[in-house]
Amino acid sequence: MTTKDIRILGLTLQPVANFRAEPHAKSTGLYAALDRRFSVVGVVQPELPPIEDYFNKLRHMHPDRVEWRARIDLDPWAFKRRTVIAEQQLQNWHGQYDLIMQLHTLVAPGFLSPDRVYVL
Incomplete structure (x- = not known):
């Protein structure tokens, strides 16, 4: 097994899906560097649905x-919702990372x- 055989799935709230095309954009450098040595198979970005995001912002004005x-960002309810959304997205990647x-x-x-x- 080589290091390229290790399949990494990114998990972040930042928009980094274009890490190969724009490796110097904010937060993409890490995934671009990992992809040079390993195989980054994709990135999961758990976002609150727009209406939930809107109400979370209003609640904390x-x-x-x-x-x-x-x-x-630190709201416990939003953390739990993003975790549920992350779980749903991660299930779609089962066996691929x-x-x-x-x-x-x-x-x-x-x-x-x-x-x-996983690693933080």
Whole structure:
């Protein structure tokens, strides 16, 4: 087995699907570097549906934009919803990856199980 035989699936909230075409864009460099040495088979990006995202933003409205952003991102309900969405997306990739490479901690890598290997 060579390092290219290791299949990595990315998990992030950042838009990095174009990491091969734009390896210098924000947050894409990691996946581009991994893909040079291993095989990055895809990237899962669990996003809240637009209506849920909108209500989450409304619920945490704050005059300080930095504080508002933190409240939106760190909301426990949103974390759980993104985790459920991540699980649904990860199930679509079942058997097609060896390792999940998670870039941020605003979501769990699906429902944890012994056969799901991941790294933060």
